[in-house]
Amino acid sequence: MGKSNQTQHSKVFYRPIEAAIRWSGLVRFEARILNTLGDKIVLDVNDFPRWPMLKLNLERLYDAFRNGELPYGKSGITCDDPTLLTQPDLTVRHVDLKAWMTHYYPDQKPEFLFEGIERHLHSAINLDNLQALLIDREALKLRLTELEQSFKALQDQHRLLSEKASCGAGEDKTLSLRGESTYLSVIGGLLTLLLGKSPSGKRYSSFDTTTSIISALLAYFPGHPGISERTLWEKFSAAKRHVGDEAD
Incomplete structure (x- = not known):
């Protein structure tokens, strides 16, 4: 060469x-x-x-x-x-x-x-500015990976709950208070992250509002049990109240 x-x-x-x-x-x-x-x-x-x-x-x-x-x-x-x-x-x-x-x-x-x-x-x-941008980009990629993993965990939890509901027809399907509290904490935490910003002011995700998240879920999971606009608004509102985050 x-x-x-x-x-x-x-x-x-x-x-x-x-x-x-x-x-x-x-x-x-x-x-x-x-x-x-x-x-x-x-x-x-x-x-x-x-x-x-x-x-x-x-x-x-x-x-x-x-x-x-x-x-x-x-x-x-x-x-x-x-x-x-x-x-x-x-x-x-x-x-x-x-x-x-x-x-x-x-x-x-x-x-x-x-x-x-x-x-x-x-x-x-200059090269110093470029290096700083690359470091910031890697940090954002890592944060995005963490959010995707959290979102997948929420999907898996929803799937398990749906399967349990299907298999337990005729049984008491009401969540315990502790189970519901955990459920709302997970959803509220994910909403806070998806709509939040880093200390430097960069958004953690491309979602700007709760409405945009609901629209994405409706498009991604059409016809799935519990994935309706009314139900999502109710659950998300309850979850945000649960974690003390009233921001939209």
Whole structure:
């Protein structure tokens, strides 16, 4: 497998013309450009007229050197010596160049400085923000899994109660007070979670109201015993009162 463009063309430090060549996307012409320039450190107006960005980007670098925006040095060693600005061994470090470009040219992310994921990020989003979003996403996925498991437990309980009711025809089918209290606590707790929000303000589920939950149940379990709009409203209202949650 070949190396990435960043790995191939990145260096620990660069001569200004080398950085300008990479910034301008002209690496494949680097040898030709360097041979043509020889010992020159700046470009004349008529140098490489086909590639105007090369001259502009080189001038941007020297402007940043002169105005103290971009650290420079000699042979990769940072040194604030203005006499170096006219010397052929003037260099700029990779890390300093990347930090400077991120600050002053956030819309430009050449491959030799930025990795793939960095180049595709919006300029307002940095890697720290992306990491925080990914962590928050994983936390929400875990919470959703917990809610789905709770909802499945409620479905299983409802199925068992329905089977018991079917098998116990003619027997006393009234729930004990303790059983009814447990039943209402489970339903009330699930309703609170399904309609609630995390401490950071994110909703635990896509349900906004009790009405939306009832509509989903009616659509998901048409014709099932006990799954009717009237019964669900009665049971949900009783459950919310039981857990002390009167919010809709």
